[in-house]
Amino acid sequence: MSWKERWQTYLPAVESAMQALLQPRLPGTARHYAMVAYHLGWRNEQLQKANVPAGKRLRPLLALLVTEAAGGDWHQVVQAAAAIELLHNLSLVHDDIEDNSLMRRHRPTVWSLWGRPQAINVGDSMFALVYEALWKLPENGVPLKRVWQAGQLFNEAIRLLTEGQYLDMQFESEDEVDLTAYLQMVSGKTAALLDISAGTGALLAGCAPACLDAYRRFGFNLGLAFQMEDDILGIWGDESKTGKSAATDILERKKTLPVLYAFARPEVAPMLHAIYHQTEKLSADQVQQVLALLNQVGAKAYTEAEAERYHVTAMAALDEVRNDRPAQADLRALATNLVGRQA
Amino acid sequence: MSWKERWQTYLPAVESAMQALLQPRLPGTARHYAMVAYHLGWRNEQLQKANVPAGKRLRPLLALLVTEAAGGDWHQVVQAAAAIELLHNLSLVHDDIEDNSLMRRHRPTVWSLWGRPQAINVGDSMFALVYEALWKLPENGVPLKRVWQAGQLFNEAIRLLTEGQYLDMQFESEDEVDLTAYLQMVSGKTAALLDISAGTGALLAGCAPACLDAYRRFGFNLGLAFQMEDDILGIWGDESKTGKSAATDILERKKTLPVLYAFARPEVAPMLHAIYHQTEKLSADQVQQVLALLNQVGAKAYTEAEAERYHVTAMAALDEVRNDRPAQADLRALATNLVGRQA
Numbered sequence: 001m002s003w004k005e006r007w008q009t010y011l012p013a014v015e016s017a018m019q020a021l022l023q024p025r026l027p028g029t030a031r032h033y034a035m036v037a038y039h040l041g042w043r044n045e046q047l048q049k050a051n052v053p054a055g056k057r058l059r060p061l062l063a064l065l066v067t068e069a070a071g072g073d074w075h076q077v078v079q080a081a082a083a084i085e086l087l088h089n090l091s092l093v094h095d096d097i098e099d100n101s102l103m104r105r106h107r108p109t110v111w112s113l114w115g116r117p118q119a120i121n122v123g124d125s126m127f128a129l130v131y132e133a134l135w136k137l138p139e140n141g142v143p144l145k146r147v148w149q150a151g152q153l154f155n156e157a158i159r160l161l162t163e164g165q166y167l168d169m170q171f172e173s174e175d176e177v178d179l180t181a182y183l184q185m186v187s188g189k190t191a192a193l194l195d196i197s198a199g200t201g202a203l204l205a206g207c208a209p210a211c212l213d214a215y216r217r218f219g220f221n222l223g224l225a226f227q228m229e230d231d232i233l234g235i236w237g238d239e240s241k242t243g244k245s246a247a248t249d250i251l252e253r254k255k256t257l258p259v260l261y262a263f264a265r266p267e268v269a270p271m272l273h274a275i276y277h278q279t280e281k282l283s284a285d286q287v288q289q290v291l292a293l294l295n296q297v298g299a300k301a302y303t304e305a306e307a308e309r310y311h312v313t314a315m316a317a318l319d320e321v322r323n324d325r326p327a328q329a330d331l332r333a334l335a336t337n338l339v340g341r342q343a
Numbered sequence: 344m345s346w347k348e349r350w351q352t353y354l355p356a357v358e359s360a361m362q363a364l365l366q367p368r369l370p371g372t373a374r375h376y377a378m379v380a381y382h383l384g385w386r387n388e389q390l391q392k393a394n395v396p397a398g399k400r401l402r403p404l405l406a407l408l409v410t411e412a413a414g415g416d417w418h419q420v421v422q423a424a425a426a427i428e429l430l431h432n433l434s435l436v437h438d439d440i441e442d443n444s445l446m447r448r449h450r451p452t453v454w455s456l457w458g459r460p461q462a463i464n465v466g467d468s469m470f471a472l473v474y475e476a477l478w479k480l481p482e483n484g485v486p487l488k489r490v491w492q493a494g495q496l497f498n499e500a501i502r503l504l505t506e507g508q509y510l511d512m513q514f515e516s517e518d519e520v521d522l523t524a525y526l527q528m529v530s531g532k533t534a535a536l537l538d539i540s541a542g543t544g545a546l547l548a549g550c551a552p553a554c555l556d557a558y559r560r561f562g563f564n565l566g567l568a569f570q571m572e573d574d575i576l577g578i579w580g581d582e583s584k585t586g587k588s589a590a591t592d593i594l595e596r597k598k599t600l601p602v603l604y605a606f607a608r609p610e611v612a613p614m615l616h617a618i619y620h621q622t623e624k625l626s627a628d629q630v631q632q633v634l635a636l637l638n639q640v641g642a643k644a645y646t647e648a649e650a651e652r653y654h655v656t657a658m659a660a661l662d663e664v665r666n667d668r669p670a671q672a673d674l675r676a677l678a679t680n681l682v683g684r685q686a
Contacts, residue, residue: 025502026527032509094467098460117441120463121508124437127470128501135495144487151494152478158471159368165464166375184369 003330003337007061010074010081014060017082021129035122036129039093039110054105058338059084059193063201065334066215068327072205076140080150080200083133087154088193090126091161093119098169099252130154142204150203153196164188171255175273182260183224190230191223198222214320221314222335228307229339231256235291236300250290251282257306258299259290268293311339346673346680350404353417353424357403360425364472378465379472382436382453397448401681402427402536405565406544408677409558411670415548419483423493423543426476430497431536433469434504436462441512442595473497485547493546496539507531514598518616525603526567533573534566541565557663564657565678571650572682574599578634579643593633594625600649601642602633611636654682 018040022033034047041054060081064074074081095101096109097116103109111119134154137147167185171177198219202212234249235258249256253276262268272293275286282290294300318332361383365376377390384397403424407417417424438444439452440462446452454462477497480490510528514520541562545555577592578601592599596619605611614636618629625633637643661675 024506025499026506026510026531028513028524028527029506029509031513032506091467094463098463116459117512118509120437120441120466121505121512123463123467124434124470124508125502125505127467128498128505131474131494132498132502135491135498138491144491147491148478148481148487151474155471155475155478156368159468159475162464162468162471163367163369163372163375165467166372166461167369169460169464170371170374181371184371188369 001326001330003061003065003334006065006068006327006330007057010061010064010078011057013075013078014057014064014081014085017078017133018086018129021082021086021132032118032122032125035110035114035118036126038113039089039122041105045108045113052107054107055085055089057085059088059197061334062194062197062219062331065327065331066198066201066219067205069321069323069325069331070202070205070207070211070215071323071325072201076142077137077201077204079133079136079140080204083130083154084193084197084200086126086133087130087157087161090123090130091165091193093123093126095165098165137204146204146206150200153199153203157192157196160188160192162188164190164192168255172253174255176263177255177260178264179257179260182255182257186224186227187220190227191220194223194226195220211321214317217317218314218321218335221310221317222338225307225310225314226338228257228303228310231258232300232303232307235259235294247287247291250287253282258294258303261302262294262297262299265297268297308339311335344669344673346404346408346677349408349411349670349673350400353404353407353421354400356418356421357400357407357424357428360421360476361429361472364425364429364475375461375465375468378453378457378461379469381456382432382465384448388451388456395450397450398428398432400428402431402540404677405537405540405562405674408670408674409541409544409562410548412664412666412668412674413545413548413550413554413558414666414668415544419485420480420544420547422476422479422483423547426473426497427536427540427543429469429476430473430500430504433466433473434508434536436466436469438508441508480547489547489549493543496542496546500535500539503531503535505531507533507535511598515596517598519606520598520603521607522600522603525598525600529567529570530563533570534563537566537569538563554664557660560660561657561678564653564660565681568650568653568657569681571600571646571653574601575643575646575650578602578637590630590634593630596625601637601646604645605637605640605642608640611640651682654678 019042022036024030024033031047034043037043038047039054041052042050044050044052063081063084067074067077092104093110096104097111097119101109102112110122134147134151138144164185164187167181168189171185195216199212199216202215207215234254234256235247263272272290275282275290314335318335362385365379367373367376374390377386380386381390382397384395385393387393387395406424406427410417410420435447436453439447440454440459444452445455453465477490477494481487507528507530510524511532514528538559542555542559545558550558577597577599578590606615615633618625618633657678661678
């Protein structure tokens, strides 16, 4: 089996685990859950049933592949994979409000369709779904102690997610953001969730501490590499593939790695400062100017090299776990495949 | 000991349990937690250390009093009481954004000081703190199974809170909201949290199912009565005591019980409809007009009677639990005291 075939097997189980959670408790609240379903791709803008690609479901795939690679039974831990995907998605619903993003995955964001108050509430409700999914694990025979440990991973990840989001918002108003600060931000915003995706899979499969640690470092470093690739796509990505406007991160003056790298280069820094410090919206010409400055200092190549460096670290952590299970090989193939993605 | 004396004993433990959770993980995020601390009354608007009354801490008081009344050790479950207060407060941080409320407890709301994006993120971060507090219970010797059951109560309460908030927002745009719908909204928005305040205390004290159920019904019905009293305060409350502007609920056209009652009365309904259906902001004159219409049909007396009815139901549920522990008598005294409050 390839990782893609495994994914075809896992996906329906993860989707239905998530869908099963959307049962309203109070009458009259079906529309609230329909908005959750919209974000997850199961409803359209009219909130009618639909099946729209809404995200790669990378994190549950990672969790279940690690479960199998570590010798566990993926059927037993589907709820944990669902919990991770829900956590990821609720953070997107709220991030989209915080970042004023109108589009996500080629579709209007929840807040842009139904307003900020509803979107805040949609995300909040999904926190309950995250923990509710985790809470179902004992029903499938997962020992309570492991569920409790998995819950700790989730609590920490939510902390790091929100701390990372805080740093990201701070950076917008800060002049100098050094690489260390960037890495801390990204370790919270992106890497923490890939860390617990791999970590939850390993933990629930019953890994020993050293094995758990290796899988977590694998996920964490993969997450850093993944974010750096995202930074590249946010500037040089193909709009038709990413679902976001091209150069959107420049327009929003995001302090992503290519931009921070250029800010640290004296030959272009003054020009960048001048453009980024104006109070008006950047013009199309200015966006092109920034692109030219980034290209002048090789910001894309630098970011690609950094992404590759973290990717290599991730693979080394993965290879610390020595086992000859087919799923371990598939996990390696998936991780290799994630480099150089286009969306 | 009276409930007030008990409260003086519990309070410092609950406060320090909450405070101990605010340790940042990532460097540079201290200000994020300072905003959490501001909302909880431990920092001022400049984010310097302060000690400002910020809420009655009613829910943890209820939880710990029930714990003792049910024969448990309150020291062992302080973290659960902290978790409840944090959950209550995060819902306020987000509600204030959703309702566009500028003031809370005589102080500017988090979003009005630091913007909506920060306030959304502050609330999100507090979700992690809620579960982190719960997760500490096994360290104090609470059996894992009970922690897991308490977690289920919390998951359900978050669902109901967000469903109740959804209904509350929907009501703003709906013409006719009947009493049943109002009760469902309030059961989610307010009663669910008092339900689990009492329920968590009882559960962690090791109550049998019938006892747990009685304490939960006590909390739930107390919550309904509490909300109806809040509805009265939102219209007829003394601004200097409530911390909100007088008649604020009329200005915001909230569909609270006194208003819904009046809308169901044909002699004033057409006038109310005319005033509430205009698109402009209500004038001071119109607010006075609404007040006069409410008084004309005795909306305040009706709401007081309803609050009293649920209060009586709550007390009856409490009395199903027959025990002669002093804490049970104190709990009764507290619940009696909650009727007719002024803030």
